[in-house]
Amino acid sequence: MSSETFDVVIIGGGNAGIGVTGPVRRAGMSVAMIESHDLGGTCPNRGCTPKKVLVAAGHALHEIERAAVHHISVGKPRLDWAALIDREKDLIKDIPANLARSMAHRNVEVIKGHAVFAGPNTVRVGDRQLEAKHIVIATGSKPRPLPIPGAEHMITSDEMLSERSLPGAVIFVGGGVISLEFGHVYARAGAGVTILEALPQLLPAMDADAVAQLSTESERIGIQVKTGVSVKRIEPVNHRLRVIFTHQGAEHALEADRVVNGAGRVANVDTLNLAAGSVDHANGRVTVDRHLRSTSNPLVHVCGDALPISPQLSPIATYEGDIVGRNIVEGPKHSPDYGSMATSVYTVPALAAVGLTEAAANQERLAIKVHTNDMHDWFSARTYAETVAWSKIIVDQATDRILGAHFVGHAGQELINVFGLAMRFGITASQIKDNVYAYPTFTSDIKHML
Numbered sequence: 046m047s048s049e050t051f052d053v054v055i056i057g058g059g060n061a062g063i064g065v066t067g068p069v070r071r072a073g074m075s076v077a078m079i080e081s082h083d084l085g086g087t088c089p090n091r092g093c094t095p096k097k098v099l100v101a102a103g104h105a106l107h108e109i110e111r112a113a114v115h116h117i118s119v120g121k122p123r124l125d126w127a128a129l130i131d132r133e134k135d136l137i138k139d140i141p142a143n144l145a146r147s148m149a150h151r152n153v154e155v156i157k158g159h160a161v162f163a164g165p166n167t168v169r170v171g172d173r174q175l176e177a178k179h180i181v182i183a184t185g186s187k188p189r190p191l192p193i194p195g196a197e198h199m200i201t202s203d204e205m206l207s208e209r210s211l212p213g214a215v216i217f218v219g220g221g222v223i224s225l226e227f228g229h230v231y232a233r234a235g236a237g238v239t240i241l242e243a244l245p246q247l248l249p250a251m252d253a254d255a256v257a258q259l260s261t262e263s264e265r266i267g268i269q270v271k272t273g274v275s276v277k278r279i280e281p282v283n284h285r286l287r288v289i290f291t292h293q294g295a296e297h298a299l300e301a302d303r304v305v306n307g308a309g310r311v312a313n314v315d316t317l318n319l320a321a322g323s324v325d326h327a328n329g330r331v332t333v334d335r336h337l338r339s340t341s342n343p344l345v346h347v348c349g350d351a352l353p354i355s356p357q358l359s360p361i362a363t364y365e366g367d368i369v370g371r372n373i374v375e376g377p378k379h380s381p382d383y384g385s386m387a388t389s390v391y392t393v394p395a396l397a398a399v400g401l402t403e404a405a406a407n408q409e410r411l412a413i414k415v416h417t418n419d420m421h422d423w424f425s426a427r428t429y430a431e432t433v434a435w436s437k438i439i440v441d442q443a444t445d446r447i448l449g450a451h452f453v454g455h456a457g458q459e460l461i462n463v464f465g466l467a468m469r470f471g472i473t474a475s476q477i478k479d480n481v482y483a484y485p486t487f488t489s490d491i492k493h494m495l
């Protein structure tokens with residue numbers, strides 16, 4: 046077996062791994078990146094980007110639904126699902142090759158294969174043994190395995206992004222982001238959608254009032270939402286699948302063409318042979334210090350979805366990769382700050398959020414002012430016939446700083462970035478209100494939201 050040495054070996058060529066390459070290559074370090082699948086990882090190949098192509102079709106259907114408001118007559122829309130999937134695949138097909146060129150331009154040696162630790166500073170891939178001063182785990186995440194009899198019948202987002210036929214009925218087990226996003230597209234395309242969530246609330250990390258707004262809108266478009274559900278088993282029946290679950294003390298059975306694992310994702314680190322790398326882990330989670338280094342082996346750094354302490358989002362993966370890269374170059378100086386990271390659930394319309402929920406602010410016993418607005422009868426919302434337009438902005442009473450913002454509809458997925466920017470750079474609620482915005486825009490409504 047040949048042995049080679051590098052300054053940095055990165056396992057995983059997704060957002061996080063690519064994020065590491067910037068600082069370390071600028072510092073002239075030698076870098077190998079090992080990727081077992083497609084360069085770019087989940088977000089551009091099997092996540093954010095292809096999903097948004099389907100969400101965009103959902104938006105178009107939502108616009109058509111409201112065309113009559115503008116006195117436009119349209120017939121019943123018919124979505125060619127196979128052609129939509131082809132469009133999605135076509136839009137992303139060049140991404141891995143473009144990234145390969147970009148990595149070559151950066152002088153990063155990309156090695157195809159599945160990497161495992163062979164020692165505290167050694168990684169093995171195929172018949173190559175790579176020694177490194179620093180090893181980065183940027184291996185992403187995978188669907189959470191569910192201990193339900195028949196769980197093997199469930200599909201994941203990978204299949205939903207590839208199946209060229211629209212199912213008649215779909216059941217999502219778990220009411221997280223993926224279930225809501227795909228559920229909205231499927232429902233708008235005409236499929237029957239049921240979401241079964243174990244906890245009392247869908248999207249448990251999100252503001253409860255925002256989720257209530259989204260649940261109402263989801264039900265309005267025909268999605269059945271059941272919370273507090275315990276799924277007992279999944280079984281094949283007449284070329285379909287039956288899900289048996291208990292809800293409010295009674296046992297129920299529902300049939301569908303597809304059952305989707307929508308129970309979130311877990312760090313993808315179980316096949317890395319972490320023990321050989323002296324990398325401590327508990328329940329599939331690598332333990333890290335505040336500089337994202339393994340607590341047991343400081344040569345090993347973790348970033349992106351493989352890191353169990355932060356939201357699994359693509360800009361966060363890139364951000365953490367950059368922090369790891371800078372710590373490798375400058376020593377352990379940098380730590381992440383997740384306080385002002387905006388996020389969106391791309392339902393149609395979207396739920397967008399940044400910072401604290403009202404419950405979290407109350408739990409921290411902060412003195413807050415909460416501005417909640419149902420905006421659906423505001424002029425802007427009426428102009429576009431918005432079906433839901435809602436916001437909640439949480440302001441610190443003492444400092445006037447924004448602590449959190451939450452939207453459903455009303456271009457919230459764009460407006461949320463204004464609040465993220467304000468939170469990051471300490472722009473106060475009064476300053477945001479005082480700004481002059483282009484009019485008429487949804488952003489100009491911020492003045493009335495506060």
Ligand SMILES: Cc1cc2nc3c(=O)[nH]c(=O)nc-3n(C[C@H](O)[C@H](O)[C@H](O)COP(=O)(O)OP(=O)(O)OC[C@H]3O[C@@H](n4cnc5c(N)ncnc54)[C@H](O)[C@@H]3O)c2cc1C
Binds near residue numbers: 061085094158185202
């Ligand atoms: C359906 C879906 C939709 C999403 N939508 C959004 C969205 O709208 N917005 C958003 O911000 N985020 C979204 N996400 C999350 C986002 O995709 C992830 O947060 C992001 O891709 C994480 O980047 P990463 O680099 O940590 O991991 P990944 O992108 O998963 O990259 C990890 C890479 O490591 C490789 N790998 C794993 N193990 C090994 C090994 N042992 N050896 C070699 N290679 C290995 C994998 O092949 C993979 O390419 C979505 C995710 C999914 C699944």
